[in-house]
Amino acid sequence: MFRFLLNKLAMIVPTFIGVTIAAFAFIRLLPGDPILLLAGERGVTPERRAELEQIMGFDRPLWEQYFSFLGDLMHADLGVSIVTRTPVLEEFLARFPATIELSFIAIIFAVALGLPAGIIAAVRRGSIFDHTVMGVSLTGYSMPIFWWGLLLIILFSGTLGWTPVSGRISFMFFFEPVTGFMLIDSWLSDQAGAFKSAVMHLILPSIVLGTIPLAVIARQTRSSMLEVLSEDYVRTARAKGLPPWRVVGIHALRNALITVITVIGLQVGVLLAGAILTETIFAWPGIGKWMIDSIFRRDYPAVQGGLLLIASIVMIVNLLVDLTYGLVNPSIRHER
Amino acid sequence: MAELEISAPAVGTFKHSLTEFWRYFRENPGAVAGLYFILLVLFMAIFADVIAPYDPTEQNRDALLQPPVWQEGGSWAYIIGSDAVGRDLLSRIIYGARFSLFIGAMVVTLSMSAGIMLGLTAGYFRGRIETAIMRIMDVILAFPSLLLALGLVAILGPALINAMIAIAIVLLPHFVRLTRSSVIIESSKEYVIASRLAGAGHMRLMINTILPNCMAPLIVQATLSFSTAILDAAALGFLGMGAQPPTPEWGAMLAEAREFILRAWWVVTFPGLAILLTVLSINLMGDGLRDALDPKMKRS
Numbered sequence: 233m234f235r236f237l238l239n240k241l242a243m244i245v246p247t248f249i250g251v252t253i254a255a256f257a258f259i260r261l262l263p264g265d266p267i268l269l270l271a272g273e274r275g276v277t278p279e280r281r282a283e284l285e286q287i288m289g290f291d292r293p294l295w296e297q298y299f300s301f302l303g304d305l306m307h308a309d310l311g312v313s314i315v316t317r318t319p320v321l322e323e324f325l326a327r328f329p330a331t332i333e334l335s336f337i338a339i340i341f342a343v344a345l346g347l348p349a350g351i352i353a354a355v356r357r358g359s360i361f362d363h364t365v366m367g368v369s370l371t372g373y374s375m376p377i378f379w380w381g382l383l384l385i386i387l388f389s390g391t392l393g394w395t396p397v398s399g400r401i402s403f404m405f406f407f408e409p410v411t412g413f414m415l416i417d418s419w420l421s422d423q424a425g426a427f428k429s430a431v432m433h434l435i436l437p438s439i440v441l442g443t444i445p446l447a448v449i450a451r452q453t454r455s456s457m458l459e460v461l462s463e464d465y466v467r468t469a470r471a472k473g474l475p476p477w478r479v480v481g482i483h484a485l486r487n488a489l490i491t492v493i494t495v496i497g498l499q500v501g502v503l504l505a506g507a508i509l510t511e512t513i514f515a516w517p518g519i520g521k522w523m524i525d526s527i528f529r530r531d532y533p534a535v536q537g538g539l540l541l542i543a544s545i546v547m548i549v550n551l552l553v554d555l556t557y558g559l560v561n562p563s564i565r566h567e568r
Numbered sequence: 569m570a571e572l573e574i575s576a577p578a579v580g581t582f583k584h585s586l587t588e589f590w591r592y593f594r595e596n597p598g599a600v601a602g603l604y605f606i607l608l609v610l611f612m613a614i615f616a617d618v619i620a621p622y623d624p625t626e627q628n629r630d631a632l633l634q635p636p637v638w639q640e641g642g643s644w645a646y647i648i649g650s651d652a653v654g655r656d657l658l659s660r661i662i663y664g665a666r667f668s669l670f671i672g673a674m675v676v677t678l679s680m681s682a683g684i685m686l687g688l689t690a691g692y693f694r695g696r697i698e699t700a701i702m703r704i705m706d707v708i709l710a711f712p713s714l715l716l717a718l719g720l721v722a723i724l725g726p727a728l729i730n731a732m733i734a735i736a737i738v739l740l741p742h743f744v745r746l747t748r749s750s751v752i753i754e755s756s757k758e759y760v761i762a763s764r765l766a767g768a769g770h771m772r773l774m775i776n777t778i779l780p781n782c783m784a785p786l787i788v789q790a791t792l793s794f795s796t797a798i799l800d801a802a803a804l805g806f807l808g809m810g811a812q813p814p815t816p817e818w819g820a821m822l823a824e825a826r827e828f829i830l831r832a833w834w835v836v837t838f839p840g841l842a843i844l845l846t847v848l849s850i851n852l853m854g855d856g857l858r859d860a861l862d863p864k865m866k867r868s
Contacts, residue, residue, distance in 0.1 A: 250707035261723050367598075370855075374848040376799055378806045379822055379840030382829050386837075390830045505712035509803055523715065524807060527722045539719055543710040 236558050244551055248544070255540040256301050259532050260294075310537035315529050320537035324519060329412030330400060331518030334510070335503040337434055338442035343496065346446045350453025350492075354461060355480055365450055372447030377506055381440040381513040388436060395436050398515035402429040441510045445499040452495045456488040463487075490560050497553030501546045592860035599856020602849035609846055613665040620659035621647075624816040628654035633832045649834040651825065657835065660816040661842050667817040668798050668846055671732055675797035676790050678736035683743020684779070684786065690744065691751025692774050702748070705741035713738045713796075714803055721809045728801075728817065731810035735800045739793045746789050750782035784861040791854035795847045802843050818843045 276284065285291045289300055304311070310320040346369075353365040389397045396402065400414045407421040415434070418426040460466060461484050469483045470476075507520035515521070519538065526534035593599055612619060634650040635642040642649065648658050686705075690698040708716065720734035754760060755778060763777045804810030805819025813824055818839045825835035 246703050247706040247710055250703060251710050254707055254711075258719060258723065370598075370851055371844070371848055374795065374799075374844060374851050376802055376806075376819075376822075376840055376843045376847070378803060378819075379836070379843060382822070382826065382836050383840065386829055386833050390833075501712045505714040508714055508718070509806070512807065523718070527718060527809070532722075535719065535722060539711065539715065542712065542715060546712060547710050 233558070237555065240551060240554055240558075244547060247547060251540065251543045251547070252302060252305065253298070255536050255543075256298050258536050258539065262532060305540075310540065311533035313526075313531050313534045315526075315531045315534070320534050321541075323522065323534065324538060324541055326412075327517060327519045327522050330414070330516060331504075331507050331511070331520060333413045333415065334434065334437055334441060334516060334518060335500075335507060337438040338440075338503060338506075339445060339496065339499065341438050341442040342446035342449050342499070346449030347453055347492070350450045351457055351480065351485065353450070353454045354457030357458065362454075365454065369447040369450040372443045373451070375443055375447075377440050377443055378509045378513055380443060381436070381510060384436050384440065385513070394432075396429075396433050400430065400433050400516065401426065402433075405429060437510050437514045437516055440513070441503060441506045444502055444506060445496070448495060448499065448502075449492065453488065453492050456491045457484060460484045460488045490557070493560075494553055494557050497549060497556070500549040504542055504546065589860050593856050596856040596859060598852040599859075602852030602856070605845060605849040606853060609665045609849075610669060612662050613669050616663045616666055620656075620662040622656040622659040624655065624660045624663040625814050626655060626659075630654070633828065633835070635832070636834050648838050649832070651821075651835050652828055652832075655814075657838055660821060661818070661838055663816045664818045664821065664839065664842065665846075667728070667811060667815065668801070668843070671728070671735075671801045672794040672797045672850075674732050675736045675739065675801070676794050678733070679739040679793060679797075680743050680786065680790055682736070683740050684747050686740075687744040687747025688751055688774050688779060691748035692755060692770070692778070694752075698748070701744065705744050708737065709741050711738075714800060717800055717804060718807070718809060721804060726809045726812065728805075728811040728815065731801055731804045732797075734804075735797050738800070739796060742789055742793065743786065746785055747782060750785060751778055754778045754781050787861060788854060788858045791850060791857055795850040795854070798843065798850070799847055 289297050292300075308321055310324075312318065313320055313323055316323065349365045349369075353359075353362040356362055385397055388395045401418060405418065405421070405423055405426040407417060407423065407426070410417050410420055414430045415427070418430040457480075461480075463484075466479060466484050469479045474483075504520070507516075507518055508524060509520070510516065511518045511520035512524055519542070523535065523538045523542075525531075526538065593603075628650065631646060631650045631654045633652055634646045634654075636649045637644055637647050646656050646658070648661075650656055651660070686701050690701040711719070717731070717734040717738050720737060721730050724730035724733065751774075760773065760777055764773060768777060801810050802817070802819030802822070805817045806823045808820075808823055811817035811820045813820055821839040822836065825832075825839065829836050
């Protein structure tokens, strides 16, 4: 297991270096003069320009600039946002809990519906239920989620008036953030109705964000279950006279879950990409919306830092998924 | 030496394999339905000038936000309604089919040709060049697809052509990985070794001998990428980073329609429905293709 861990870590290091190079190159690849971009509309005098070049380090050779960029990274220094003048990392961390909260509820929604749907579809293979699950999940997989969000707003917020259109909580409530997670903070605030308001604000965005993972999980669960259900040991379990729910729920499911869990882990990238669209539609103040806003405001240090942080998160989660997979499935550890 | 032609295994006559392919494909009603719908979209795209009742950018100040014909206040002049500046929604959607299919075709062509070249090189030559190519692909894969596309568009500037290049780059690793792994498997087979012994050069081995036998999974991947390309381009258009107004691209249409969602449901509903149905049809077709091209991969 230790060797396996080392191997995986050795694989990730070059990728991480590649990601830092990509993030470093990002600002330098932007069209136009970075100093002018940073200076904004007013432009700069030649003296100020030389001064800025020295401050930003643009007068030094490229490799030196890259290593000082890496050095700053080691000190958790991702630069300062041009627009707000606050450190990029601080901005990111302030918004990250909103995205985690949304993604977490979305993945719970996806697993809670997708897992049972996939299991039942596999057990009743060829039934109407099976065809419905497969049809619905392919539709979900093909869904432009930004449109799906707008449709849900039309129906539930517009016509029915059940859910709010945007934000994390009603303007009526105000309390100091403790954890940054609105569900927990509103619960702790002891204000009547605050928790309910937070829940209502979460429903539509998490359905929207959870739709594609839901489709993927349902399809994957079904196909892994079908594979496992045709195995010899399942037949043995049936032959022993075990009740069907026990065969399916314990013998088969436990093995089918290995691949399903991997697939769930791999949804993190999907969630973070989906968060950009979902947060834009619902004005959800998370990192997805922050990235979009930063791109539009040409706040390039923020975009650079955001790209780097998000890629690192995806890489770390994928590594953890790989390791868990190796842990539950020993045969994978000894491959090559 | 006499001309020694060593053909790859399992190559029947073209007509025969096509009939066989169609037999398998036909078994899947979803795939056939998807194919018919795509043909319809293709028809719309080609003959948009003839079918569409209006020019997609023609504005009519007397018909702002007209509802569809079946709703009160609707008229046959604008069958599925008009948008906020009085453009016919149906005409815009018909013209939009051009953009979506063009985007899908361009992105897949770009991404697949570059991906095959890189994957072939990596899988055939192995060694350092393989490591270099695959690590770069890992870096691309570390970024969530839409985010990377957004970052690239930020560098290239918001325009449809740049969005297409960005999406092609995002989709590249899938083609490279797929090609590389098939090439590695094929390279060790006897027909390749025989061909090499017969004196075939690198280019001939790579392109004439190995590549044709790696195509089946690549075609399936191309279909899937086609739908991803349409979805991502629409998402970029929606975010204002792809096609720019007044282009009748479906995603950009949705972006323009956003402020009217609670007043005029039709300006939001129909463009999105067009995206969904097109993408769904391509995915259905992709499932059918996979089953038909490679019965071994057939999903249980």
